[in-house]
Amino acid sequence: MQKFKVYFWKHLPKGYFKEIKNNHKNRLKDYMNVYICDNYEEMYDLTDKLEKSKVERDYGARTWCYSRNFYEVDTNKYIKTSPLCGHIVFNKEYFYMDSITHEVGHAVIGYFNRKLKDCQNIFTKVDELGNLLEEEVSDDVDLEELFCYMIGNMADQIVSKAE
Secondary structure: OOEEEEEEOOOOOOOOOOHHHHHHHHOOOOOEEEEEEEEEHHHHHHHHHHHHOOOOOOOOOEEOOOOOEEOOOOOOEEEEOEEEEEEEEEEEHHOOOHHHHHHHHHHHHHHHHHHHHHHHOOOOOOOOOOOOOOHHHHOHHHHHHHHHHHHHHHHHHHHHOOO
């Protein structure tokens, strides 16, 4: 089995998402653990262990996104959020670009929903012809670009680190 990290903010165009990055400086080291298992049984067993429950065994790859926050024991005051944002688990027999981008898509959507609360308007409203509605054209286009760059760059990290 292979294990490595992929980072959400790695290799994004310099300056392009400057305002968004400045709003999320504490998130710039966020990552997912990626596992490439040698067979289905290894992948299923690892997934059960990671998710701490028995998961139905009907998949070739799986993404599990989460947030882990830390609090002071005595006061229950928030301290920080872990940069670990979840796991992507692949079966080597099912390790193709379509499954890589599919799972990375889940990871980035989970990331936007859990970590970038002010960026959830990425999925803009369109009319019946598929055109962006005028009131939706604002900054959401940048969010769509950020979303797509993250998917492309994370998929590239996975492919380049896989043996």
